[in-house]
Amino acid sequence: MKILILGHRGMLGSDLMLRLGASHEVTGKDVDEIDIASEDDCRRLIAQCSPEVVINAAAYTDVDGCERDRERCMAVNALGVKNIALASRERALMVVHFSTDYVFDGRKGAPYVETDQPAPLNVYGDSKLEGERFLQAFAEKHLLIRTAWLYGPQGKNFVKAILEKTSVLDTLDVVDDQIGSPTYSWDLAAAVQLLIEGGHAGVFHVTNRGRCSWYEFAVRILQYAGKGEVTVRPIRSDALSRPAVRPAWSVLSCRKFAEATGRSMKFWHIALRDYLERMGQLK
Numbered sequence: 001m002k003i004l005i006l007g008h009r010g011m012l013g014s015d016l017m018l019r020l021g022a023s024h025e026v027t028g029k030d031v032d033e034i035d036i037a038s039e040d041d042c043r044r045l046i047a048q049c050s051p052e053v054v055i056n057a058a059a060y061t062d063v064d065g066c067e068r069d070r071e072r073c074m075a076v077n078a079l080g081v082k083n084i085a086l087a088s089r090e091r092a093l094m095v096v097h098f099s100t101d102y103v104f105d106g107r108k109g110a111p112y113v114e115t116d117q118p119a120p121l122n123v124y125g126d127s128k129l130e131g132e133r134f135l136q137a138f139a140e141k142h143l144l145i146r147t148a149w150l151y152g153p154q155g156k157n158f159v160k161a162i163l164e165k166t167s168v169l170d171t172l173d174v175v176d177d178q179i180g181s182p183t184y185s186w187d188l189a190a191a192v193q194l195l196i197e198g199g200h201a202g203v204f205h206v207t208n209r210g211r212c213s214w215y216e217f218a219v220r221i222l223q224y225a226g227k228g229e230v231t232v233r234p235i236r237s238d239a240l241s242r243p244a245v246r247p248a249w250s251v252l253s254c255r256k257f258a259e260a261t262g263r264s265m266k267f268w269h270i271a272l273r274d275y276l277e278r279m280g281q282l283k
């Protein structure tokens, strides 16, 4: 397949390039060549690359930054998706796009399924939900993949932040009242490949298996990286006074993905070991 990946230098985009590049004709573009908030850019680039599948891994992902710059956040995460969907519809292309557990309010108390009603708590979640609606309204063929708590070799992420902090601190305070499913970009990229190659369409939840709090995630990172001497203290989210409110319990059910592909995602702690090994940080 001829595949165009937008945001190919980002965390997920770079692993999609590696995974899909091994068996497909893949072109990657990022913000220096396309601003997805520009309708003209999207039309021109999609016409120029003439792909069969457009994967949009480009987004404004700074959750607290979105509270400060709602306009930019909406332009990229909502209008950007509309621009890609419209440019792709003219050519009847498949559009693959990513959304987030942050479209939910975290009050369900059980894993969210694809048909659950979204109710975002923050601007980032609002913008991603608007993007979902544009995709569903304007893309003739689409795959909408909601994921969560991503980490990977490219860019900033929680695993890197925790390990970097241990070079200057011997005690870390980490929130213990948000529960979710950490997801390795490499595993998500493999799941995306399965869905595309299987000809699937519609909404899918895809995360690594199991759940934990950020505190439990931090403890496991330090344990696997051989930094057990660092003390981690559980704290409540309100102690951080961050601009964006996060859902307290945003676990996604991946049952639909498993039934469609016949494959289950790896447990999050096994995926974490794989990542640390790839980064040369597993002890």
Ligand SMILES: NC(=O)c1ccc[n+]([C@@H]2O[C@H](COP(=O)([O-])OP(=O)(O)OC[C@H]3O[C@@H](n4cnc5c(N)ncnc54)[C@H](OP(=O)(O)O)[C@@H]3O)[C@@H](O)[C@H]2O)c1
Pocket: 006, 007, 008, 009, 010, 011, 012, 013, 030, 031, 034, 035, 036, 037, 056, 057, 058, 059, 060, 061, 076, 080, 097, 098, 099, 100, 101, 128, 147, 148, 149, 150, 151, 154, 155
């Ligand atoms: N990260 C998470 O924890 C998480 C969780 C759930 C869902 N998701 C979703 O998963 C997808 C991939 O996320 P990610 O973490 O891999 O993102 P990322 O690392 O922030 O990468 C996004 C890429 O898009 C580029 N970009 C930003 N604005 C753009 C624009 N206007 N036009 C073109 N490119 C632009 C970025 O460039 P710059 O770096 O120069 O801005 C970056 O290269 C996103 O849809 C995100 O919402 C992420």
